[in-house]
Amino acid sequence: AQTVTQSQPEMSVQEAETVTLSCTYDTSENNYYLFWYKQPPSRQMILVIRQEAYKQQNATENRFSVNFQKAAKSFSLKISDSQLGDTAMYFCAFTLNAGNNRKLIWGLGTSLAVNP
Amino acid sequence: NAGVTQTPKFQVLKTGQSMTLQCAQDMNHNSMYWYRQDPGMGLRLIYYSASEGTTDKGEVPNGYNVSRLNKREFSLRLESAAPSQTSVYFCASGGLVASGGGPQYFGPGTRLTVT
Numbered sequence: 001a002q003t004v005t006q007s008q009p010e011m012s013v014q015e016a017e018t019v020t021l022s023c024t025y026d027t028s029e030n031n032y033y034l035f036w037y038k039q040p041p042s043r044q045m046i047l048v049i050r051q052e053a054y055k056q057q058n059a060t061e062n063r064f065s066v067n068f069q070k071a072a073k074s075f076s077l078k079i080s081d082s083q084l085g086d087t088a089m090y091f092c093a094f095t096l097n098a099g100n101n102r103k104l105i106w107g108l109g110t111s112l113a114v115n116p
Numbered sequence: 117n118a119g120v121t122q123t124p125k126f127q128v129l130k131t132g133q134s135m136t137l138q139c140a141q142d143m144n145h146n147s148m149y150w151y152r153q154d155p156g157m158g159l160r161l162i163y164y165s166a167s168e169g170t171t172d173k174g175e176v177p178n179g180y181n182v183s184r185l186n187k188r189e190f191s192l193r194l195e196s197a198a199p200s201q202t203s204v205y206f207c208a209s210g211g212l213v214a215s216g217g218g219p220q221y222f223g224p225g226t227r228l229t230v231t
Binding site for chain 2: 033035042043044045046047050091103104106107108109
């Protein structure tokens with residue numbers, strides 16, 4: 001069975017600094033996708049970034065980037081130049097690339113506080 | 117393009133009452149999902165629908181039923197609400213893209229309290 005582990009329940013960072021959130025996963029499959037979602041206090045679940053397992057290049061989206069280590073089954077999220085609006089819960093999620101269904105396996109989340 | 121919409125945003129029920137949560141998406145996705153989110157437990161899948169006309173149980177289906185009314189709409193019904201069903205409910209949809217996979221997009225959530 002696939003699992004996703006986020007080992008940091010809470011983190012904090014000063015505004016304008018860089019922070020890295022950890023995620024590890026377990027699967028015996030080779031073809032899958034990984035995602036980071038952000039959930040601010042508004043509760044809206046927002047897709048931050050995605051990574052296809054077959055791509056070696058790490059995904060980036062503006063200030064957000066990932067460090068994808070397939071052999072180590074690690075998928076960390078780096079937030080550069082942190083902003084107050086980055087304060088949120090961050091969830092790592094995994095899905096197999098199989099068929100028409102995209103069931104997501106979720107980590108329990110990391111609560112990030114950006115301090116002024 | 118509204119994405120995924122859910123109604124209602126808030127609801128208070130008494131134990132034993134029934135209600136239906138509505139969800140609609142305008143992104144032409146095949147798959148739709150219902151999750152519940154509880155403190156410290158992340159998101160748990162209740163039911164999903166891989167395509168119009170099909171539904172399947174997720175991790176926590178007991179006490180719920182679903183209907184995939186058409187490609188756009190996927191409703192979640194609580195037949196006899198219990199306090200254990202107090203939670204925030206999210207609907208999501210996702211579809212295939214050219215590379216074969218894709219993320220899920222979420223509605224704004226429904227906060228349900230059962231007293």
